Amino acid sequence: MSESEYDIEVAGFGDEAERELPPAPVVAVVGRPNVGKSTLVNRIIGRREAVVEDVPGVTRDRVAYDATWNGRRFTVVDTGGWLPDAQGLAAAIAEQARLAVDLADVVMFVVDATVGATDVDEAVVEILRRSGKPVVLVANKVDDVGAESDAALLWSLGIGEPHPVSAVHGRGSGDLLDAVLEALPAEAPPETFTDLGGPRRVALLGRPNVGKSSLLNKLAGETRAVVDAVAGTTRDPIDEEIQLGGKTWRFIDTAGIRRRHRENQGADFYAILRTQSALERAEVAVVLVDAEEPLAEQDLRIISMVVDAGRALVIAYNKWDLLDEERRHYLEREIDRQLHNARWAPRVNVSAKTGRHMEKLVPAIETALEGWNTRVPTAKLNQFFADLVNAHPHPIRGGKQPKILFATQAGVRPPRFVLFTSGFLEEGYRRFIERRLREEFGFEGTPIDITMKIREKRGRRK
Structure with a gap:
């Protein structure tokens, strides 16, 4: 294959790779029990995923599609199902429906046209009016x-035109x-993350009660976020523009991420949803870790969320001033052992309470954004790979040795590389390539995405 043929396959990577889709708007489907909400959701998404049963209250956990x-x-x-005056489990479900309305861009209010508007429906309408959110009846x-005459009677609810549907049949x-x-x-247009003079976007992430709101307040120099000893005080992300280091930064304080088995309970489900949305809107994430406690599964999972989202990453160890020498020693060992997938992230040791070493946070964020x-220019990149393959060729497997024929950087934010190869590169060799790329070109504070395009075998031309 000639280099010109490679150019044909590479064409189009750069423009598409640098376009980031904005967060999708949220549509909440609410209504009293057994009006067909889950059936309607299945109809909208085009597949049967929401549990449907002719028993009120089947849907308990919140599910997003x-x-x-x-x-x-x-x-x-x-x-x-939404029962405004419910008690017990029904009350918890109703509270989750209220939260869905709070976090939604549009509310679909489902009413059973064969029954007509009930007292419960009218009570829900009052709550929807107070929410100020657009409502589709x-x-x-x-x-x-x-049956369309039954639907027309729902004009009496006073929230606009009723849209007659049959969730079962699709009508x-x-x-x-x-x-x-x-x-x-x-x-919103696709995010390009180009610097147009606006503030850079920073998401503050971490376990509940790790000190995110305290850190935000210390950076702002005033109390802007509620701080409480009870974990999970912050439910919605709070966007704050703060002047630091002569620049304006937009910080997004998010609700803490709890353990997996808590995710679908009440407000915590929506905290996860909004945290993921905040991460999508951010360019760089600062993950706050409690230095006094051993690294937990939640800490590692949050860091993995940032890596998977392709965002720049800074890890801040809070309460560093409270550590003795022994704990610092063990923390360094934990970091080396457990953060193997993010050793490239800048680390800062801070105290959100006293403000100690807070001046180190902005340089770390700037370093991560730069990475x-x-x-890397294409010529320089391919010279690097030529030298790498000559010095450290891929191991021979089954009598064959795959080679890197050509490489290109398909995009940035994060850096994405496409390797055109003669065969499949093993995972260990790809990790070796990433390590050497970082040694040569830096990329501090950013994940790197490496993909392969394997050359197909072609018969001889006649």
Whole structure:
């Protein structure tokens, strides 16, 4: 294969790779029990995932699904039946539905048209009015033309036009989704993360009660976020523009991420959803870790979320001033042993309470962003790989030795490399390549994505 043929295969990588999709808007599906919300969700997403059963209250845990209509992405959140005056488990489900409304961009309010508006429906309408969110009224179970008169009676609820649908048969679902798209906020352009003079976006992540809000307040020089000894005080991300080091930064303080088995309980599910959204909107994440405690599974999972999202990363060890020499020694060993997938991340030791070493945070963030935006010229990159392959060729497997024929950097933010090879490169060799790339070009504070395009064998041309 000639170099010109490589150019044909490489074409188009750069422009597409640097475009980041913005977070999808959220559509919450609410209504009293057994009006067909989960059936409607299955109809919208085009597959049977939401549990459907003719028993009120089947949906208890909150579930979010990706959906698309007419090329527009959005996230559908299926909620449990909403009973405003409920008690016990029903009250917990109702509270989660309220939270869904708070966090949604649009609310789909589902009513059983065959039953008509009930006292519960009217109570829900009052709550929806107070929320100020756009509401699309869904008159479900309108299975034929004769039932459309039932749907028309729902005008009495006073929240706009009822949209007659049959979630079971799909009747009217297209018109309903058109109405949902009209109610959604204007679609944001794909994120390019180019520096247009606006503040750089920093997400503050960490376990509950690790000190994120205290750190935000110390950076701001005033109390802007609620600080409480009770874990999970922060539910919604709080965007704050703060002047540091002569620049304006936008910090996003997010709710703490709890253990997996707590994720789907109440507000914690939505904390996860909003934390992921905050990470999508951020360019760099500062993960705060309690230096007094051993690194926990939650800490490692949060760091993995940042790496998987392709964002720049800084790890800040809080309460460093409270450590004795023995704990510092063991912490260094924990870091070396457990943070093998993020040893490249800048580390700063701070005290959110006293402000100690806070001046080191901004240089670490700037270092991570610089690595995140680093591009290596193609000629220099291929010279690097030529030298690397000559000095350290891939091991021979099954009598064959795959080679790197050509390489290109497909994008930045984070740096993405495509290797055109004569065969499959083993994972260990790819890790070796990443390590050498970092040694040669830096990339401090950023994950690196390496993919292969394996040359297909071709028959001889006649």
